[in-house]
Amino acid sequence: MHHSRFCTLVIDCQVDDLAPAAEFWSRAFGKKIASVDQDGDGRYAELETAAEEPLILLQKVEHESRVHLDIETDDLEAEAKRLEALGAKRIAFVRERWWVMQAPTGHRFCIVRRQRETFGPHLNTWPE
Template sequence: MITWAHVILDLPEAARSADEPFWSSVFGGSLADPWDGHPELASFLPPAGDRSVHRQLVGDGPPRVHLDLEVDDLQAETERLRLLGATPGRRVGEEWVTLSSPGGAVFCLVIGPASQDRPPPVVGAGGVRRRLVQVCLDIPPGRSHEEAAFWRSVVPWRWEEVQDPEFLGRLVPPPGAPLQLLLQELGPDDGGATVRAHLDVGSDDREATATELVGLGALRLGEGDGWVLLQDPAGMAFCVTAHPPDRP
């Protein structure tokens, strides 16, 4: 059973000096000391509530995002997901196991505490609130049916249709969970071969929040119906959306 979802920012060493202070400001807290026994990992400390976003130092390559899903039985959940089509990878004792979805999205199963307290929204300039509300899985054309079926079986949350043809739908967790999962089908001109992920920051006023994050070091790339596309200082794309920061 999946009990909590974490976001991991995989940062190459060259990106940490720019991205660590930027994301600390976005999340309204600070970066804690590295984990005992795992110096590559550190958690972003929110002003209140429990940790749900973490930084992992990786080798060369662009910065990226992956999910860690907390479970109560690592072996049983690993086997369940394998039967659903996941490919198991590296295992670290009884702490966590890395897997990949049928479309190549890397994620982890981890053992964690039984309950968590979701961090509240961050209050930014002018009293505008923001919070990391969802992870969006960007799925290449031709993989959407298989990938959506996989994630709907993996994550036992409520499936919600989205009134936009480029979005397949979203998985909405029970109240109090830190984030939801949005599934998006990429256009044929994207060129990507595997599923990747990006962060969506929900805001009371997306334009005000986008402007504030540009002031913190983000680059504005464009906008669409309900979202503003930004790039963090290390070159990783993310969005500011009109999704209320109190939900899910």
């Protein structure tokens, strides 16, 4: 048995500097900026969200700007297999930390490890 849930709205930004993008989305959503440089490498910014809300992350990317979703899980491999059975395809295992997947509709999304200390509400339990 493993668990998963929708956890993050990721705004992929094809920009040189995430700070102006973070400022725009902060004001658009009415959320304070938690960090304009989450990991110290200039690739991620985060907006403040309540524990029961999905995370809102801005990611500096090379590809065209778009939005993608993250699903968090306590078992990356089991969740990837579950989603493959639904028709998704594995695209890449990034930094040995998350899977980039593609839905049958062509949309990209990621399977990531648990993002907060606890899963919180809206958790799904999946049999093996």
